[in-house]
Amino acid sequence: MARTTRELRQRRHHRIRRRLSGTAERPRVAVSRTNKHISAQIIDDVAGRTLAAASSVEASLKGTSGGNIDGAKAVAALLAERAQAANITAVVFDRGGFDYHGRVAAFADQLRAAGLEF
Numbered sequence: 613m614a615r616t617t618r619e620l621r622q623r624r625h626h627r628i629r630r631r632l633s634g635t636a637e638r639p640r641v642a643v644s645r646t647n648k649h650i651s652a653q654i655i656d657d658v659a660g661r662t663l664a665a666a667s668s669v670e671a672s673l674k675g676t677s678g679g680n681i682d683g684a685k686a687v688a689a690l691l692a693e694r695a696q697a698a699n700i701t702a703v704v705f706d707r708g709g710f711d712y713h714g715r716v717a718a719f720a721d722q723l724r725a726a727g728l729e730f
Contacts, residue, residue: 625709
């Protein structure tokens with residue numbers, strides 16, 4: 613039985629999430645991407661709360677595209693700024709079943725450059 617690309621990604625994501633969880637000391641950065649946009653949240657899984665979020669559809673990122681590496685870096689910079697405002701310095705990175713390549717890797721590199729540790 614052939615599986616769709618979406619089903620395969622979801623299977624990878626579930627496999628990753630079995631081992632990975634965010635706490636108050638080290639929340640989880642969950643990345644989601646589509647062809648046109650990229651978004652991410654910093655989540656405390658124990659409390660079930662989103663601590664910070666950023667997306668390429670926000671008004672402050674109106675001129676940038678979320679469908680390329682520059683857009684991913686802009687969203688990551690905004691998320692890192694919001695994380696610092698919430699006193700978050702260390703996180704765990706959840707790539708959401710997406711390949712650690714291209715926009716997802718650029719997103720992670722920008723977060724590290726902005727001072728988040730993972």
